[in-house]
Amino acid sequence: MSELHYKDSFIRKILIETKAIAMVGCSANWNRPSNFAMKYLQGKGYHVIPVNPRYAGKEINGEQVYADLADIPVSFEMVDIFRSSEAAEMVTDQVIELASEKKISVIWMQLGVRHDEAAQRAEAAKMSVVMDRCVKIEYGRLFGELGWSGVNSGIISSKRPKVRV
Amino acid sequence: MSADSKKKQNEAHKFGIETRAIHAGARPDAVTGARNTPIYQTSSYVFDDAEHAADLFNLQTFGFIYSRLTNPTVSVLEERMASLEGGRAAVCAASGHAAQFLTFFTLLGPEDEFIASRNLYGGSITQFGLSFKKLGWTCHFVDPDNPENFRKAITSKTKAIFIEILANPGGIIVDVEPVAAIAKEAGIPLIVDNTMATPYLCQPIAWGADIVLHSTTKFLSGHGTSLGGALIESGKFDWAQNDKFPSMTKPEPAYHGLTFYETFGDFGFSTKARAVALRDFGPCLSPANAFYTITGIESLPVRMERHIANARAIAEFLDSHSAVSWVSYAGLKSSSYYELAQKYLPRGPGSVFTFGVKGGYDSGVKVVEGVELFSHLANIGDTRSLIIHPASTTHRQLSEEQQAKAGAGPDVIRLSIGLESIDDLIYDLDQALSLV
Ligand SMILES: Cc1ncc(COP(=O)(O)O)c(C=O)c1O
Numbered sequence: 014m015s016e017l018h019y020k021d022s023f024i025r026k027i028l029i030e031t032k033a034i035a036m037v038g039c040s041a042n043w044n045r046p047s048n049f050a051m052k053y054l055q056g057k058g059y060h061v062i063p064v065n066p067r068y069a070g071k072e073i074n075g076e077q078v079y080a081d082l083a084d085i086p087v088s089f090e091m092v093d094i095f096r097s098s099e100a101a102e103m104v105t106d107q108v109i110e111l112a113s114e115k116k117i118s119v120i121w122m123q124l125g126v127r128h129d130e131a132a133q134r135a136e137a138a139k140m141s142v143v144m145d146r147c148v149k150i151e152y153g154r155l156f157g158e159l160g161w162s163g164v165n166s167g168i169i170s171s172k173r174p175k176v177r178v
Numbered sequence: 179m180s181a182d183s184k185k186k187q188n189e190a191h192k193f194g195i196e197t198r199a200i201h202a203g204a205r206p207d208a209v210t211g212a213r214n215t216p217i218y219q220t221s222s223y224v225f226d227d228a229e230h231a232a233d234l235f236n237l238q239t240f241g242f243i244y245s246r247l248t249n250p251t252v253s254v255l256e257e258r259m260a261s262l263e264g265g266r267a268a269v270c271a272a273s274g275h276a277a278q279f280l281t282f283f284t285l286l287g288p289e290d291e292f293i294a295s296r297n298l299y300g301g302s303i304t305q306f307g308l309s310f311k312k313l314g315w316t317c318h319f320v321d322p323d324n325p326e327n328f329r330k331a332i333t334s335k336t337k338a339i340f341i342e343i344l345a346n347p348g349g350i351i352v353d354v355e356p357v358a359a360i361a362k363e364a365g366i367p368l369i370v371d372n373t374m375a376t377p378y379l380c381q382p383i384a385w386g387a388d389i390v391l392h393s394t395t396k397f398l399s400g401h402g403t404s405l406g407g408a409l410i411e412s413g414k415f416d417w418a419q420n421d422k423f424p425s426m427t428k429p430e431p432a433y434h435g436l437t438f439y440e441t442f443g444d445f446g447f448s449t450k451a452r453a454v455a456l457r458d459f460g461p462c463l464s465p466a467n468a469f470y471t472i473t474g475i476e477s478l479p480v481r482m483e484r485h486i487a488n489a490r491a492i493a494e495f496l497d498s499h500s501a502v503s504w505v506s507y508a509g510l511k512s513s514s515y516y517e518l519a520q521k522y523l524p525r526g527p528g529s530v531f532t533f534g535v536k537g538g539y540d541s542g543v544k545v546v547e548g549v550e551l552f553s554h555l556a557n558i559g560d561t562r563s564l565i566i567h568p569a570s571t572t573h574r575q576l577s578e579e580q581q582a583k584a585g586a587g588p589d590v591i592r593l594s595i596g597l598e599s600i601d602d603l604i605y606d607l608d609q610a611l612s613l614v
Contacts, residue, residue: 043236044434046441052238056230124443147443158240160203161248162452163256164267164445169193171213173206 017127017145021168025155027119027141031090032060034148035082035117037104038095039063041073046123047095048073050149057152062089082107088116093148098128105131109138123147195262195378196479203257204472217469218250237436237453247457251465255394255472259408262377262475263390266413267445269452270406270468274373274393275305276461277407281369281389283455284425284447285337288314292338293331295322295352296583297345299393300573302371303584306340321583325356332364337422339366343382343522344374346558347568347585347592348531349506351518358386365420373397374530374558378482379523388415389447396559400474400481404467409451413444426450432458481561481597486526488563488603489595495604496533501541501611506585507531529595530558532568532585539588541614542567546591548610551602563596563603 034054039047039061051061051074062085063073069080079085082092082104092108094101101122108120120135122128122144132142143151153159154166157174193201204215223242225231233239242248252270260268271277286292294306296319306317316335320327328339339361341352354370361368367388372380376397382390392398394406417426417439426446429435438450456462486509493507508519508527519527535541545565546554552565556572566572573586581587595603 043238044429044436044441049236049238049441052233053240056233056239150443153240157205157208160257161240161242161250161253162267162445163248163253163260163269163448165202165257165260165265167261168205169197169201170205171201173211174208 019143019146021155023141024143024146024151027091027121027143028148028152028155031119033062033087033089034059034091034093035062035064035079035085035089036093036095037064037082038100039065039073039078040095041065041068041071041078046147050093050095050123050147051076053149054152060089062087082111082115085115090117091119091121091148092117093121093123094126095123096126098122098126101126102128102131105135109135109140112138112140119143121146121148124150198258198261199378199478200476202261203254215251215254215469215472217465218245219465220249221245236434237441237449245465246460246462247452249462249465249468251472252463252468255406255463255468255475256408258472258475259392259394259398260410262381263372263410264377264381264383264412265390265410267448268408268410269448269456270394270408270463271456272407272461272463272467273405274371274391274395274407275301277391277393277409278302278305278371279459279461280451280455281391281409282310282315282338283459284451285367285423286315287425289335290314290337291316291318291333291335292340293318293320293328293336294340295342295345296320296580297322297350297352297585298340298342298371299346299373300568300576300584300586302342303580304575322350322352322357325353325360328357329360329364332360332366336364337366338369340369340371342371342374343380344372344508344528345585346374346530347572347590348374349508349513349515349527350585351508351515351522351527353518354382354385354387354522361388362386365422367415374528375523376478376482376528378479379486379525379528383410383412383414385522388412394471395557397482397485398475398478398559399467399471400478400559400561401470402557402560402562403474404470406463406467406471409448411445411447415447417446430454482525482529484597485529485595488597488600489529489531489593490526491600492593492595492603492607493531496607499608499611501536501614503534503536503589505531505533530592532590532592534587534589535591535611535614537589537614539569542589542591543570544613545610548613549606550609551598551606552593552610558592558594560594561597563598564594566592568592 066080256268370382370387508515568586
């Protein structure tokens with residue numbers, strides 16, 4: 014499979030314009046990656062809505078869990094998928110159907126999750142798609158926090174960084 | 179050009195190593211606008227509230243807790259090292275040896291083995307062969323001249339291959355590409371110590387290395403001021419391809435059952451090295467040493483040009499000197515490593531090399547004692563030119579056979595050529611050689 018490349022400006026725009034994120038496959042277990050990402054993004058001011066039939070009706074990190082995207086009573090700009098690549102295809106097709114009702118504009122598949130055909134269908138439906146990336150890591154990278162962990166952000170600039178949130 | 183298309187062009191631009199040596203990791207301070215990297219001389223950092231503290235300790239958010247783990251000045255150096263080596267992430271340590279320890283502690287369990295080139299800095303041979311043994315880790319040393327020697331030494335317990343691409347004390351270059359292919363085939367990482375070459379001369383990740391190690395004490399800090407070390411991970415090694423690396427792919431009991439590869443992906447190894455090995459053993463880099471090293475790196479490209487020009491001139495001078503029996507510098511056409519130098523170190527094979535003085539051990543001692551401008555000491559990669567007789571110093575702990583195999587026999591003198599006037603360096607060596 015070819016490597017995926019996303020422009021920094023593309024990702025940055027998504028992260029700035031997104032206010033609410035439905036996180037599909039979010040775990041209630043604190044040491045799972047999805048729970049990590051949820052907690053971090055909440056700390057950055059995002060409204061993260063967990064979706065997982067196993068915990069439907071319960072709460073994760075203070076937010077009510079929904080069994081299905083269709084059950085979420087509010088609108089959200091992004092769907093962040095913590096599922097297998099095969100499952101991501103079904104989720105993507107559902108998102109395309111729900112997009113106008115829920116005002117969804119971004120489908121984001123987590124690190125290791127990728128489905129090129131589903132992504133093409135979503136892009137044809139005028140949605141932005143990011144695959145095989147972590148929202149938390151990209152946020153940290155583009156807003157200057159990832160370098161604190163010695164990660165190469167790739168950013169070279171003599172401008173004073175703007176700290177978001 | 180519209181603002182938008184201009185931006186797109188900027189993003190496609192790849193910054194050169196000279197630029198990254200100065201800028202990578204170091205933007206102006208967000209609050210004060212300070213242009214140079216401040217020395218954050220602090221042991222610890224306040225938490226916003228108990229929740230924030232918990233998130234930090236759980237690694238759920240990025241941020242600073244305590245300088246044994248992370249420090250903003252050290253972070254700048256870490257990101258810069260990752261950038262210069264073309265890697266994903268880096269962790270700094272108190273010394274090169276500490277970085278080696280962090281790497282192997284993260285990779286190995288008791289009973290595990292790794293294979294190392296036998297042409298290494300003497301201290302590394304001792305660390306791997308003797309001190310690691312006490313932890314239950316076994317290192318097998320092989321002659322790196324034939325890459326197949328690495329393949330032959332691999333067993334089901336082998337977890338890594340370690341080489342110095344340009345080996346200390348000098349002149350020997352390992353053919354990295356085939357060694358990387360052997361490691362890849364075996365599903366184990368290739369670790370390359372790039373101290374002697376620096377990322378300005380060679381970037382081992384481009385040749386297939388998975389982890390790069392540095393003693394930043396040498397050319398990177400560059401002025402003989404500061405101990406330091408770094409480990410850089412490429413981000414390309416698949417830790418889950420086999421069951422050899424449970425410390426990366428299984429829940430970690432020393433970290434509440436966190437699975438590092440799954441959670442941190444392509445910077446999982448460095449995160450684990452920091453969150454467990456650095457946390458529990460504590461060989462962290464001080465912010466002041468990080469600052470000196472960051473400052474040193476800014477001039478690395480220009481310094482290396484002069485180091486190499488001077489080294490070349492000295493090697494040629496010694497090669498034609500009557501008191502010298504041989505010169506081991508891969509930049510000389512007569513060197514059997516000349517071709518490999520052209521391939522892996524096209525800008526020049528560093529400025530540390532050895533030569534043999536006629537008359538053996540006693541002559542060696544006379545030369546190191548006879549120089550006036552060269553400093554007789556146990557370091558390399560200083561602005562000053564340095565000289566040492568490895569058999570009586572750095573490689574003293576080794577048996578005579580090991581000394582010979584490591585290129586540190588009784589007649590061997592090692593030079594680290596500095597940045598002084600070339601005529602003065604030649605003058606000084608010439609007068610010292612006249613004593614033998
Ligand atoms: C090639 C090489 N690796 C590692 C080291 C160890 O580094 P440090 O002295 O910073 O612990 C040295 C030091 O001489 C070295 O030359």
